[in-house]
Amino acid sequence: MSITAQELILNLGDLPPLPQVASQVLRVSADPEANVEDLRKIISMDQALVSQVLKISNSDMFGRVRKVTTLTQAIKTLGFSTFKSVVIASSAKNLHHCGTMGLQERLIGEHALVSAMASRAFAKSLRFPRIEEAFIGGLLHDIGKSVLVVKFPERYGALLRIVDHENGVGLDLELETFGFDHAMVGEALLNRWNLALSLQAAVRWHHGPVHAHEPHRKLAAIVALANHLALEEKAGIGNPSQVEEASLQAREILKVSPEALVDIKESVRAAIAQDRALIAEC
Ligand SMILES: [Fe+2]
Ligand SMILES: [Fe+2]
Numbered sequence: 001m002s003i004t005a006q007e008l009i010l011n012l013g014d015l016p017p018l019p020q021v022a023s024q025v026l027r028v029s030a031d032p033e034a035n036v037e038d039l040r041k042i043i044s045m046d047q048a049l050v051s052q053v054l055k056i057s058n059s060d061m062f063g064r065v066r067k068v069t070t071l072t073q074a075i076k077t078l079g080f081s082t083f084k085s086v087v088i089a090s091s092a093k094n095l096h097h098c099g100t101m102g103l104q105e106r107l108i109g110e111h112a113l114v115s116a117m118a119s120r121a122f123a124k125s126l127r128f129p130r131i132e133e134a135f136i137g138g139l140l141h142d143i144g145k146s147v148l149v150v151k152f153p154e155r156y157g158a159l160l161r162i163v164d165h166e167n168g169v170g171l172d173l174e175l176e177t178f179g180f181d182h183a184m185v186g187e188a189l190l191n192r193w194n195l196a197l198s199l200q201a202a203v204r205w206h207h208g209p210v211h212a213h214e215p216h217r218k219l220a221a222i223v224a225l226a227n228h229l230a231l232e233e234k235a236g237i238g239n240p241s242q243v244e245e246a247s248l249q250a251r252e253i254l255k256v257s258p259e260a261l262v263d264i265k266e267s268v269r270a271a272i273a274q275d276r277a278l279i280a281e282c
Pocket of ligand 1: 183207
């Protein structure tokens with residue numbers, strides 16, 4: 001028996017606030033009307049974020065000739081869409097404690113970025129119109145794990161080791177141990193952050209997209225496919241077989257044949273390989 005969202009918050013205590021810049025970046029990035037200048041202004045307020053974005057823009061994969069020293073140049077070099085992804089990924093690093101903690105946290109951070117890139121590439125291939133939203137959904141789908149790591153370092157750390165070494169099913173173990181799972185925690189957190197309902201639904205149902213409300217089901221399905229592919233790529237903790245069912249559901253929701261999925265996955269893998277510099281910085 002799972003618990004209600006309110007009971008969940010009571011159990012977890014205060015949830016971390018979303019850093020102001022990250023919140024604005026997420027909001028502007030998901031807004032199709034937003035323009036380059038809106039985003040540039042927000043990032044300029046955070047010097048650490050500016051230098052992270054410039055560092056990534058200067059990494060080898062973008063093949064530019066001259067060194068990128070300003071945000072305006074970075075936008076020109078990367079293109080607005082990639083630039084937005086770089087910014088989102090950079091501002092989300094703090095959320096995933098990238099590079100500051102142990103191996104488990106690093107794996108969670110790497111999984112988030114690979115899933116984000118995969119989500120975006122799946123969205124493009126499947127002509128899902130809200131590409132940045134897919135990226136953000138992929139990035140945040142397991143944010144509940146980061147919360148659990150912080151709130152229950154020993155119990156959740158031990159649980160992750162079981163999932164990793166004994167191939168246990170993470171969600172069931174979480175429900176048994178805490179009475180809720182990381183998808184429910186993630187939904188509560190995105191709700192607390194006032195992020196879009198579609199993103200809340202994608203996070204809540206990335207392990208069972210058929211359960212998402214109709215308007216949000218495709219986004220949840222794209223994130224489910226991305227999650228599966230990230231585990232196939234060995235980015236993160238867990239085994240792809242644990243999320244096989246979610247991936248099957250996603251294929252049906254998106255009306256993709258198994259043969260077509262093989263081709264789509266090829267292009268998604270190629271896209272991820274190109275974007276790999278985003279993770280190298282993690
Ligand atoms: Fe998950
Ligand atoms: Fe995941």
